[in-house]
Amino acid sequence: MSESHVATHHELGFVRKYIFSTDHKVIGVQYMITAMFMAIIGGLLSMLMRYQLAWPQALSPMMAKLFPISYNGGVMAPEFYISLVTMHGTIMVFFLFTAVLTGGFGNFLIPLQIGARDMAFPFLNALSYWVFLLSCIVIFAALFVASGAPMGGWTAYAPLSAIPSAAPGQATGMTLWITAIALFAVSGLMGGLNYITTILTMRTKGLSMMRLPLTQWSLLITSILGLLAFPVLLGAGILLLFDRMGGTSFFVPAGIIMNQVPLDHSGGHPLLWQHLFWFFGHPEVYIVVLPAMGMASDILSTFCRKPIFSYRMMVYSMVAIAVLSFIVWGHHMFVSGMNPFLGSVFTLTTLLIAVPSAVKTFNWLGTVWGARIRFTPAALFALGFISMFVSGGLSGIFLGTSAADIQLQDTYFVVAHFHLVMAIAPLFAAFAGLYFWFPKMFGRFMNNTLGKIHFWFTFIGAYCVFFPMHIIGVGGQMRRIYDPTQYMFLQPQQPMNVFISISAFILGTAQLIFLANFIVSIFAGKPAAERNPWQANTLEWTAPNPPGHGNFPPDLPTVYRWPFDYSVPGEREDFVPQTVPTTVTARH
Amino acid sequence: MPVLTENRRTGIVPPPPVTPPGGRGDDDSSNSGSSFPISKGQIGVWILLTAVIMLFAGLSSAYIVLRGVPAWQRIELPWLLWPNTAILLLSSVAIDISRRAVRRNDLQSMKRWLAAGGILGLVFLVGQLAAWRQLVDAGVYLPSTLQSGFFYILTGLHGLHLIGGVVALGLVLWKAVKDRLSAFNYEPLKLCALYWHVMDALWIYLFLLLLLL
Numbered sequence: 001m002s003e004s005h006v007a008t009h010h011e012l013g014f015v016r017k018y019i020f021s022t023d024h025k026v027i028g029v030q031y032m033i034t035a036m037f038m039a040i041i042g043g044l045l046s047m048l049m050r051y052q053l054a055w056p057q058a059l060s061p062m063m064a065k066l067f068p069i070s071y072n073g074g075v076m077a078p079e080f081y082i083s084l085v086t087m088h089g090t091i092m093v094f095f096l097f098t099a100v101l102t103g104g105f106g107n108f109l110i111p112l113q114i115g116a117r118d119m120a121f122p123f124l125n126a127l128s129y130w131v132f133l134l135s136c137i138v139i140f141a142a143l144f145v146a147s148g149a150p151m152g153g154w155t156a157y158a159p160l161s162a163i164p165s166a167a168p169g170q171a172t173g174m175t176l177w178i179t180a181i182a183l184f185a186v187s188g189l190m191g192g193l194n195y196i197t198t199i200l201t202m203r204t205k206g207l208s209m210m211r212l213p214l215t216q217w218s219l220l221i222t223s224i225l226g227l228l229a230f231p232v233l234l235g236a237g238i239l240l241l242f243d244r245m246g247g248t249s250f251f252v253p254a255g256i257i258m259n260q261v262p263l264d265h266s267g268g269h270p271l272l273w274q275h276l277f278w279f280f281g282h283p284e285v286y287i288v289v290l291p292a293m294g295m296a297s298d299i300l301s302t303f304c305r306k307p308i309f310s311y312r313m314m315v316y317s318m319v320a321i322a323v324l325s326f327i328v329w330g331h332h333m334f335v336s337g338m339n340p341f342l343g344s345v346f347t348l349t350t351l352l353i354a355v356p357s358a359v360k361t362f363n364w365l366g367t368v369w370g371a372r373i374r375f376t377p378a379a380l381f382a383l384g385f386i387s388m389f390v391s392g393g394l395s396g397i398f399l400g401t402s403a404a405d406i407q408l409q410d411t412y413f414v415v416a417h418f419h420l421v422m423a424i425a426p427l428f429a430a431f432a433g434l435y436f437w438f439p440k441m442f443g444r445f446m447n448n449t450l451g452k453i454h455f456w457f458t459f460i461g462a463y464c465v466f467f468p469m470h471i472i473g474v475g476g477q478m479r480r481i482y483d484p485t486q487y488m489f490l491q492p493q494q495p496m497n498v499f500i501s502i503s504a505f506i507l508g509t510a511q512l513i514f515l516a517n518f519i520v521s522i523f524a525g526k527p528a529a530e531r532n533p534w535q536a537n538t539l540e541w542t543a544p545n546p547p548g549h550g551n552f553p554p555d556l557p558t559v560y561r562w563p564f565d566y567s568v569p570g571e572r573e574d575f576v577p578q579t580v581p582t583t584v585t586a587r588h
Numbered sequence: 589m590p591v592l593t594e595n596r597r598t599g600i601v602p603p604p605p606v607t608p609p610g611g612r613g614d615d616d617s618s619n620s621g622s623s624f625p626i627s628k629g630q631i632g633v634w635i636l637l638t639a640v641i642m643l644f645a646g647l648s649s650a651y652i653v654l655r656g657v658p659a660w661q662r663i664e665l666p667w668l669l670w671p672n673t674a675i676l677l678l679s680s681v682a683i684d685i686s687r688r689a690v691r692r693n694d695l696q697s698m699k700r701w702l703a704a705g706g707i708l709g710l711v712f713l714v715g716q717l718a719a720w721r722q723l724v725d726a727g728v729y730l731p732s733t734l735q736s737g738f739f740y741i742l743t744g745l746h747g748l749h750l751i752g753g754v755v756a757l758g759l760v761l762w763k764a765v766k767d768r769l770s771a772f773n774y775e776p777l778k779l780c781a782l783y784w785h786v787m788d789a790l791w792i793y794l795f796l797l798l799l800l801l
Contacts, residue, residue, distance in 0.1 A: 120628045120632070121628070121632065189636075189639050192635070193632055193635045193636060193639075196631065196635055197628050197631045197632050197635065200624055200626075200631060201624040201626070201627070201628050201631060202628075203624075227635060227638055227639055227642070228638070228642050229642075230639070231639045231640070231642035231643035231646060232642055232643070232645070232646035233646075234643055234646075235643045235644070235646035235647040235650070236646060236650070238647075238741065238745070239647070239650060239741070242730070242737060242741060246730045246731060246737070247730065247731030248730060248731050248734075248737035248741075249731070249734065249737075250650065250654065250734065250737065254659065264731075266659050267654075267657050267658070267659020267660070267734055268654070268657075268659075268734070269653060269654055269657055272650055272653050272654065275653070276646060276649075276650060279646070
């Protein structure tokens with residue numbers, strides 16, 4: 001293995017170089033492209049949902065041609081709507097956000113930012129991608145099962161998920177869902193194993209832990225979270241699979257009657273699934289959000305031309321969030337029948353997370369404070385990330401309080417909350433990262449003007465979609481409702497649903513600007529001649545655009561300082577890369 | 589570093605230093621320049637083991653929760669589990685003797701005990717299958733009771749992990765037969781022994797869980 005890294009560039013065939021590659025950069029880009037494809041699928045599903053919610057009784061002759069069973073009579077079937085909810089959530093949480101942030105950016109950035117030639121276990125890394133791709137294919141296949149796509153929601157609550165005859169999509173569709181998630185967990189383990197080992201053991205000379213960019217810290221902590229959380233989901237999935245196929249009753253209580261026939265199951269505990277799922281599910285939220293935070297912090301500091309405010313507190317608060325994330329899962333279960341005393345404990349731990357989150361927000365504001373920001377698309381999206389994270393985080397305080405949550409549980413208030421905080425916010429960070437590292441990935445720039453247009457459509461669009469959801473949620477609109485007009489008390493809110501849907505269509509269409517910009521720029525963008533176009537300090541900017549095999553020809557860089565020496569008084573330039581030797585004083 | 593790698597092939601290897609010389613990253617040929625005190629392989633195996641332990645922690649917490657439901661019924665555990673446990677412990681001992689032998693550069697004894705450990709591991713696996721058979725003969729199947737479900741799943745998953753260990757042991761043995769291991773370079777054996785001991789401890793934990801709770 002080490003021999004192959006001696007030479008900086010090998011001439012390999014196209015297939016070895018770009019398809020079955022073990023190069024971390026290629027694997028990272030493979031993850032990103034696959035995740036983008038999944039994002040398009042997941043996004044289209046949400047468009048169908050919004051169409052249904054705005055005009056519930058509308059005929060869709062075109063869709064009826066595509067899905068004759070699900071659009072029987074030209075109107076979307078309620079079962080199909082629930083399948084859409086399930087598939088949209090699953091695809092977005094796992095196959096877009098987890099994949100693009102840790103799989104995509106993690107793979108691409110870890111060796112480049114720590115000054116290494118590749119990951120610790122390149123073969124395992126490639127295997128992780130291929131297992132991920134397999135899991136994508138399996139979940140994609142679940143959409144086309146004759147009996148229907150899975151209908152259990154992304155949380156797959158038992159006993160609905162444990163009984164194949166419970167609903168049409170719960171037969172083959174649900175089995176495919178569990179298989180896909182299990183494969184995804186295995187792929188994530190192989191990735192996480194690599195990330196942790198690489199960051200710990202392969203940092204270049206001089207790069208101590210407290211000189212790591214925050215992106216690297218966030219990826220390290222995220223990998224540890226994934227390592228501790230995904231196996232528990234895998235274990236729960238195994239038990240669920242046996243309930244479905246082996247006749248066990250871990251999650252199925254006695255006395256369930258299906259089609260007038262009592263089931264054989266006895267004695268299981270449906271709440272157990274919720275406990276196991278959310279023990280994974282809540283850390284999963286931070287698996288998605290932490291890398292977004294790390295990337296946004298680094299990008300923000302670069303474009304503010306200021307050091308990140310309180311680097312150490314940024315690291316410690318991420319660690320605190322990670323630790324707390326394992327003891328808050330009960331806040332998803334306040335009305336599940338769990339002991340109410342436990343509810344107050346989980347309220348306390350949940351609200352505690354507000355402290356490190358507020359520390360981070362304070363530090364971001366401290367970084368932006370008084371800065372002369374260079375408003376590139378990457379900077380705008382990083383700022384947008386903070387806005388979305390704060391907006392979504394504030395509603396989390398309502399939902400984390402068990403007394404308020406009893407009212408708001410399973411309404412659109414929840415939908416608004418989690419979309420802003422764990423979907424739109426990470427999406428903004430991912431866009432920021434793509435605009436920022438695009439020159440390093442492909443040696444060309446994305447179009448700046450289109451980037452800014454994309455930002456404003458996305459920023460305003462996202463608020464137009466998700467802000468009114470708080471209001472209709474408080475008004476009582478249920479989370480997975482198929483037709484809001486069937487309730488008298490929801491009818492006055494219907495214009496708001498129409499507004500949200502139109503905004504969603506505009507938001508969705510605006511992403512085509514990004515897609516076009518991305519694809520065209522790969523082949524015809526302005527060439528990035530300079531290695532360090534953003535005048536940033538981290539190590540990846542000392543490598544060529546794009547870096548060849550082995551990343552840093554001919555020698556690995558040596559690090560002398562932390563990555564945030566922007567606008568240092570007395571320096572000639574307003575940035576001092578990590579590789580510049582310190583002469584008199586070292587700040588870190 | 590490439591010099592060292594080349595020499596590994598021929599088997600005449602100088603003892604590797606505990607930490608690579610000259611601080612981080614000053615040698616360019618590979619990424620092993622970091623002064624991190626633990627090797628990549630060791631961290632990798634520990635991470636893998638953490639994941640395995642979390643998998644079984646999740647399953648055993650489910651076990652403990654369901655133990656409290658009224659429908660919980662105890663099953664009679666097959667007596668074969670006792671000799672099986674002894675065999676697995678012996679396999680761990682054998683592998684550890686092998687690890688000590690390689691430290692003395694006693695390569696013959698290393699190979700012998702390694703093979704013994706692997707065979708004992710296989711005997712354990714066969715014994716577990718026989719224990720399943722005993723249970724089936726007693727009319728206790730996977731869906732019979734909650735505990736029987738857990739019994740088959742926990743022993744089955746542990747067995748699968750042990751099969752992985754046997755495969756790894758086979759690879760190490762193959763390396764040993766090809767004379768690629770020596771007192772100065774036996775990390776594969778060390779990692780394999782670590783994995784094996786943890787699987788051994790995990791079995792004892794699972795056995796106690798099934799026996800006592």
